[in-house]
Amino acid sequence: MRGMPRRIFKGEMNMFRLRMMVTMLLAVLFSAGVSANEPLAGASGMATLDQQTQSLKQAVLELNRELFVLEEELLYPANTQVSVFVSMDVGEYFALDSIQLTLDGKDISNYLYTPREVKALHRGGVHQIYVGNLKVGEHELVAVFTGEGPHQRDYRRGATLNFDKAIGAKYVELRISDRAQQLQPEFVVKEWE
Amino acid sequence: MRPRCHSIDIPDRLIRVTAAILLLSLQSLAVADEQSGTVVRDPHYGEVLFHFYQQDHFTALTHLDTAQAQQRVSNHAFEAELLKGGLMLSWGQHVEAGRIFENLLAASDDVGVRNRAWFYLGKVRYQRGYLTEAEEALASISASLPSELEAERFDLLARLYMDQGRFAEAVELLESFDGADDWSAFASYNTGVALVRMGELDLGARLLERVGTMRAAGEEQLALRDRANVALGFAYLQAQLDGDARPVLQRVRLNGPFSAKALLGAGWADSAQQNYKAALASWLELSNRDLLDSAVQESLLAVPYAFAQLGAEPQAADHYAQALDIYSVELARLDSAIDDADSGRLIASLLAEDSSSADGWYWQLAQLPDDERSRYLFFTIADHRFHEALKSYRDLVMLDGHLEAWSEKLAAYRDMLATREYAYSERLPVLQNRVQQFDLEAMQTQYAEIEAATVRARQSGDATIVAPADEQDAWQRLIALESNPAFESEQAAEQRHKQRVLKGLLQWNMEREFRLRLWHQEQRNAEMRVQLAQAEQQFASIDAATGSLDGTVDDFAGRIDRLQAVLDGNRNRLAGAMQQYERYLTDVALTELDGQKQRLLTYRAQARFALASIFDRMAAMNEREQ
Numbered sequence: 001m002r003g004m005p006r007r008i009f010k011g012e013m014n015m016f017r018l019r020m021m022v023t024m025l026l027a028v029l030f031s032a033g034v035s036a037n038e039p040l041a042g043a044s045g046m047a048t049l050d051q052q053t054q055s056l057k058q059a060v061l062e063l064n065r066e067l068f069v070l071e072e073e074l075l076y077p078a079n080t081q082v083s084v085f086v087s088m089d090v091g092e093y094f095a096l097d098s099i100q101l102t103l104d105g106k107d108i109s110n111y112l113y114t115p116r117e118v119k120a121l122h123r124g125g126v127h128q129i130y131v132g133n134l135k136v137g138e139h140e141l142v143a144v145f146t147g148e149g150p151h152q153r154d155y156r157r158g159a160t161l162n163f164d165k166a167i168g169a170k171y172v173e174l175r176i177s178d179r180a181q182q183l184q185p186e187f188v189v190k191e192w193e
Numbered sequence: 194m195r196p197r198c199h200s201i202d203i204p205d206r207l208i209r210v211t212a213a214i215l216l217l218s219l220q221s222l223a224v225a226d227e228q229s230g231t232v233v234r235d236p237h238y239g240e241v242l243f244h245f246y247q248q249d250h251f252t253a254l255t256h257l258d259t260a261q262a263q264q265r266v267s268n269h270a271f272e273a274e275l276l277k278g279g280l281m282l283s284w285g286q287h288v289e290a291g292r293i294f295e296n297l298l299a300a301s302d303d304v305g306v307r308n309r310a311w312f313y314l315g316k317v318r319y320q321r322g323y324l325t326e327a328e329e330a331l332a333s334i335s336a337s338l339p340s341e342l343e344a345e346r347f348d349l350l351a352r353l354y355m356d357q358g359r360f361a362e363a364v365e366l367l368e369s370f371d372g373a374d375d376w377s378a379f380a381s382y383n384t385g386v387a388l389v390r391m392g393e394l395d396l397g398a399r400l401l402e403r404v405g406t407m408r409a410a411g412e413e414q415l416a417l418r419d420r421a422n423v424a425l426g427f428a429y430l431q432a433q434l435d436g437d438a439r440p441v442l443q444r445v446r447l448n449g450p451f452s453a454k455a456l457l458g459a460g461w462a463d464s465a466q467q468n469y470k471a472a473l474a475s476w477l478e479l480s481n482r483d484l485l486d487s488a489v490q491e492s493l494l495a496v497p498y499a500f501a502q503l504g505a506e507p508q509a510a511d512h513y514a515q516a517l518d519i520y521s522v523e524l525a526r527l528d529s530a531i532d533d534a535d536s537g538r539l540i541a542s543l544l545a546e547d548s549s550s551a552d553g554w555y556w557q558l559a560q561l562p563d564d565e566r567s568r569y570l571f572f573t574i575a576d577h578r579f580h581e582a583l584k585s586y587r588d589l590v591m592l593d594g595h596l597e598a599w600s601e602k603l604a605a606y607r608d609m610l611a612t613r614e615y616a617y618s619e620r621l622p623v624l625q626n627r628v629q630q631f632d633l634e635a636m637q638t639q640y641a642e643i644e645a646a647t648v649r650a651r652q653s654g655d656a657t658i659v660a661p662a663d664e665q666d667a668w669q670r671l672i673a674l675e676s677n678p679a680f681e682s683e684q685a686a687e688q689r690h691k692q693r694v695l696k697g698l699l700q701w702n703m704e705r706e707f708r709l710r711l712w713h714q715e716q717r718n719a720e721m722r723v724q725l726a727q728a729e730q731q732f733a734s735i736d737a738a739t740g741s742l743d744g745t746v747d748d749f750a751g752r753i754d755r756l757q758a759v760l761d762g763n764r765n766r767l768a769g770a771m772q773q774y775e776r777y778l779t780d781v782a783l784t785e786l787d788g789q790k791q792r793l794l795t796y797r798a799q800a801r802f803a804l805a806s807i808f809d810r811m812a813a814m815n816e817r818e819q
Contacts (some may be wrong), residue, residue, distance in 0.1 A: 049773050053585050054286050060592050061258060063759050067599050068259040070752055076608055080535050082540035085236045124232075126239025171236055192236055 068097075081169040084141070084187060085192075088121040089177040094155060094185035095148040096121070096176065101130055102142040121176075129174070134165045137158040143174050145187055161189040218814060234268035245276070251591070254280045259772040271297065278313055285585060286636035291317040308334045312342055319349055328353050335668050344376030351384050360388055362483070364396050368403070378404050378414060388426045405444060418444075419451040426458045435465035453479055453488040456755055460495055464502075472500040480512075487792065493519060494796055497803065506807050520797040523605045527790045534782045538540060540775055544587060579781050581625040586774035593767045603757050607750070614746050628735060642720050647714050656700075660716045671696045776809055 072081075085099060096118050098182075101109040109130045121127060141161045150156030161172060170193035179186040199321035233239035237260040245253040257277055258653040260266045266273045280294035292316040295573055301307055315330035338341055347370045354363035367381045381400040388397030404421035407414070422444045428436035439462040445455035460475035476499060497512035533539045576789050657668055674680055681689075 026256075045728050049770065049777070050285070050585070051288075053589065054288055055772055056763070057588065057592065058289055059285065059766075060596065061255065062254045063763060064595070065258045065758055066261055066752075067603075067760075069257065069262060070749070070756065071602070071606070074749055083236070085240065087233065087236075087239060100286075116247050117243075120243050123242070123246045124239065125243030125246045126233055126236050127243050128236075128240050173236060175281055184353060193402065 003099075017148075023035055029129055035062040041077065062151045076131055076133055078169050079167050080135065081135045082130075082132055083128055083169065083171050084130040084143075085171065086121065086127040086129050087125075087175050088118075089175060090121060091176055091177050091178065091185070093150050093183060094145070094176055096145065098145075099129060099174070100144040100146070103134075104139050126173070134170070136167060139163055139165055141172060141189070143187070143189065145174075145176065149185060150183055155185070157185070157187055159187040159189050161191070163191055197680070209311050217222070234634065235260075235266045237263075237265040238269040240271060241273075241276070245280075250280055250283065250286055251595075254284065261419060271301050271303060275306060275309055276311075278310070280315060282313060282587070285511055285581075287317050287320050291321070304336060305632050308336055308338055309342065310337055312346055315346075316349060319353060324353055327813045338799055341376070344370070344380075348380035348383070351380050360391070360393050360396055360709060364388070367400060378407055378417055378421075382417055382424075385421065386424050389424065394428055394432055394533060396427065399649065401428070402441075405441065413638045419446055419449045419455070423454045423458065425453065426462075430458055432467075433465075435462045438462040439466075439752050453482055453486045457488040457492055457495070460492070460499075464495075464499065469499045469502045473503070482518060490520075490523075490793065490796060494800060494803075495816065497800075499804075501807070502537075506811060508802060509805045510811070513800045517804065518799060520793050520800065524790065524793050524797070527786060527793065528799055529785045531790070534786055537779060539782055540583075540586075540778050543583065544590060546786055552685070572651055579778065582719075582774060582777055584782070586771060586778060589774065593764060593771070596764050600757070600764075601762055603753050608755055609751055610746055611751070624735065628732065631728070632761070633725075633732060636728075639724060640718075640725055641722070644718050647711070647718055650711055650714075654707070656703040656710075660703045660709040661710075664699060666694075668699055671699065 020117075082103075086099060088096070090129065096113050098112045099108065101111075111129050117127065139162070141163065142159075144156065144158045144160060146156050159174065163170070163172070173190045173192060175188040175190060177186050177188065178184075215295050216524060233242070241253050241257040244250075244256060257266070257280070258272060261273060261277075274293055276299065278290045281293060282290035288442065291314065291796065294310045296309040298314070301310070311330050311333045311447045314800075315327045315334075318327035318330055319770055325816075328350070331346060331353075333345065342818075347366060351363045351367050351523045354360070356367065363384050366375070366473060367384055370377050370380070383402045385397045385400030385404065388394075388400065391397075401424055403422045405418055405425055407418055409415045409418045422441050426442035428440045429435070439459060442455045442459040442462065445451055447456075456479040460472040460479070462476065463469070465474035472498065476495045479489055479658035480496050480669075481758060482489045484490060493512070493516035497509035497516070500506070516714060529540070646658050649655065657665060660668065663705060674688075679685055680692075
């Protein structure tokens with residue numbers, strides 16, 4: 001008598017097991033990560049929405065471009081504009097922390113770099129540290145680099161550029177590179193034509 | 194009731210790993226460009242790379258777009274286009290990306306640029322569903338791509354074959370690939386799972402076995418290996434190959450994010466071979482874990498099932514009763530989550546902790562909101578379509594925030610222009626008044642006279658012309674004496690003598706100083722000439738500024754008004770699109786939550802039924818014993 005209900009019970013659980021297994025299999029196989037680039041299909045409404053979104057993003061991008069151009073022309077007209085960029089070439093002998101910029105004796109920027117930004121500089125990125133306006137004539141730019149130099153010592157070095165601002169935008173690059181023979185960093189100030 | 198663990202550790206880790214796998218393809222762009230070793234020849238291109246390398250892709254794209262419009266990246270024309278196309282593609286802008294790559298192919302002879310453009314064009318076409326054209330584009334690549342792109346090319350080609358039903362070709366292709374491990378494993382896993390889903394177990398198993406036994410480096414690869422083993426194990430279980438399933442599932446790490454499913458499957462494999470004690474060991478371990486995992490939910494039924502099979506019906510009844518309590522609590526929580534989803538709060542909470550940081554479009558839900566309700570959505574969030582829609586929604590929210598910030602700036606610029614106009618209107622009359630006080634014309638005439646006199650002095654050698662005023666005055670007075678009628682009289686003999694002496698002295702003095710005075714005068718004339726020219730220039734620029742001021746201010750004000758109108762229009766469109774995404778995401782979330790609820794209801798019904806059956810049997814036994 002004991003076997004009868006047990007058989008019924010086992011039968012129910014076997015069905016339960018099969019159903020669960022299919023459920024689980026579906027959960028495993030259909031869950032995330034199957035395709036990284038599968039488009040939003042599924043519902044045709046979503047495909048249309050995706051197209052609308054693309055067109056909208058493009059419109060915003062174009063608007064953004066116009067806004068940037070307007071902003072620059074308004075705030076930094078080409079005739080008076082001056083931009084200072086920071087770049088890094090190798091940079092094994094110097095770990096950059098911050099740069100302080102002085103233009104004609106006035107502090108114009110005191111920038112503290114994050115590790116992520118320093119990494120971007122190492123990979124070839126160029127940081128626009130300052131953009132402003134200057135009148136035509138002679139000017140003096142002083143950059144003070146602070147960081148860690150050879151042998152993990154605190155390091156602070158300055159570089160000066162006297163330059164003539166003519167009519168038209170002026171681009172100045174502060175370049176940190178390595179002087180391999182002296183095992184020392186080198187700070188070069190360069191004017192872009 | 195046992196205390197339940199509601200930690201979100203496991204789903205959180207699962208999401209991280211899943212998202213990491215999902216995003217492998219997107220990250221390839223960054224890696225590829227890192228390897229290209231670009232030497233910056235335009236500072237503004239370097240500035241774009243600065244943002245790109247920090248994965249701040251929206252800023253990189255907008256700055257690149259602006260720099261191109263201002264012709265500031267002309268030394269990197271093709272690289273900039275390639276970068277822009279890649280950024281567009283990863284931002285979901287397939288149409289624009291396709292246009293860029295086609296233009297690049299038409300314009301560039303550089304083999305490296307062309308091959309990468311063909312690759313991206315193949316990807317664009319594949320994503321838009323043009324499989325034949327996508328294959329043609331990939332076939333046009335004439336040399337090996339940078340390693341990461343090469344791996345992605347294999348993956349893309351394998352998916353193309355799969356979509357066209359060319360399964361064996363896909364498997365052969367992936368088996369022949371010996372490039373980057375990450376991509377190879379990722380592509381093999383995807384293809385293997387797809388084959389199993391299509392009923393091609395043998396082919397699928399070949400690929401999944403390859404991934405499931407690979408040497409893994411790092412958490413992502415370990416998780417992928419576990420996942421492949423779980424998928425293969427369940428594929429074997431479904432095909433009644435229980436003996437094959439057990440060793441595959443045993444390869445899954447016990448502390449990994451897929452261990453719950455592996456334990457459940459291993460239990461079923463043991464159970465199928467009547468080894469209920471071994472099955473019980475797996476399921477008991479599993480039943481103490483986080484209930485959020487459906488494998489754990491299922492184990493609450495599996496444990497008493499195994500006890501019952503072993504004849505331990507009282508223990509089975511205890512576990513069924515516990516399962517009933519737990520399911521009821523979970524169902525109440527699910528109802529609360531459904532209410533939240535229905536009201537839109539759930540979607541808002543998913544983005545609440547999002548910072549529009551540098552993670553940009555590779556944004557992922559690095560962590561789920563730490564509340565009881567949103568945790569039920571972890572499978573949904575990990576679903577590609579939901580994730581993509583959520584990402585698009587997040588992009589739109591970010592763009593709207595961006596436009597809102599621009600709107601505030603435009604208002605500030607409008608004020609700035611008004612202030613500038615006011616300041617000019619205040620200062621201009623004063624300036625014009627001061628300008629009018631200077632008679633430039635008279636000064637120029639005066640200068641011309643001085644210059645002419647100096648020239649006359651040099652030509653004639655007349656020292657009186659450059660003599661100082663007092664000497665000239667004395668000279669004139671001495672000369673004037675000579676025309677006086679009394680000057681020649683006898684009584685004036687002494688005066689005539691004095692006049693001659695003084696005149697001689699004065700003349701001698703003037704002639705002695707003549708050359709030096711002439712030189713000084715010519716120097717002064719030259720300075721005067723420069724100053725007059727500068728004054729003339731200043732007068733001209735004041736005139737020009739006065740004339741053009743109104744035009745410049747009007748021009749900027751007009752542009753601001755026009756852009757504000759475009760901006761407002763775009764924000765309206767964004768609001769409409771965001772609403773549609775919210776609706777879609779809410780519907781998907783509700784469907785998922787409802788599915789979970791139905792599953793729990795089924796489990797609860799089964800637990801009740803099984804418990805009743807046990808009680809019936811126990812009651813019948815008691816009756817018989819009595």
